[in-house]
Amino acid sequence: MPQALRRLELHSQGRGLCDFSAAVRDFVAGSGIRQGLLTVFCRHTSASLLLQENADPSVQRDLERFFAKLVKDGDPAFEHDLEGPDDMPAHIRSALTQSSIGIPVCDGRMVLGTWQGIYLYEHRHRGHTREVVLHLIGD
Numbered sequence: 001m002p003q004a005l006r007r008l009e010l011h012s013q014g015r016g017l018c019d020f021s022a023a024v025r026d027f028v029a030g031s032g033i034r035q036g037l038l039t040v041f042c043r044h045t046s047a048s049l050l051l052q053e054n055a056d057p058s059v060q061r062d063l064e065r066f067f068a069k070l071v072k073d074g075d076p077a078f079e080h081d082l083e084g085p086d087d088m089p090a091h092i093r094s095a096l097t098q099s100s101i102g103i104p105v106c107d108g109r110m111v112l113g114t115w116q117g118i119y120l121y122e123h124r125h126r127g128h129t130r131e132v133v134l135h136l137i138g139d
Helices: 021-031 058-070 087-096
Strands: 003-011 016-019 036-042 047-053 100-106 116-122 129-138
Touching (some): 003 021, 021 116, 021 129, 058 087
Antiparallel strands (some): 003 129, 036 100, 036 129, 047 116
16 A cells, blocks of 8 residues: 655744644645545644644634643643743643644545644744654555
C-alpha cells in the first residue's frame, strides 16, 4: 500500500493557534494517494493539534480565554516550572487537547467539514519552532 511522509517545521508566534491547513492540503494533493488515511502528529509536549473553526477568529479568542481560566499560569500548585510560569500549564493544555489527528482522504482531498481548519496550538508564551509529521497511507 502506498505511503507518503513529510515533516513540517512550523514557527509559532507564541500562545495561540497557527493554521497550517494549506501546507497539509498541498502535501495530500502532491502525494498521488487518492483514498486513505492521513495522520497528523505533533512531536511536542507543550504544543498540540486542533481541528477547529477557521472562519470566525472570535472562536480562537474564546478558546484561549477558556484555557486561561482552566489552567492558570504560575499556579502555586504546580511544581514543574523549570522554563517559567507557563511551563506546566503548557503541558496540561497539551494533555487536554491532542497530539495526533486522523483525517480521511477521498478523491485526493482531505475530508474536512466546511469550516474546519488544522491548527497547531502553541501553549507557551514565546514563539517556538515546532515539528509536525504528516503520514498518509492509502491507494
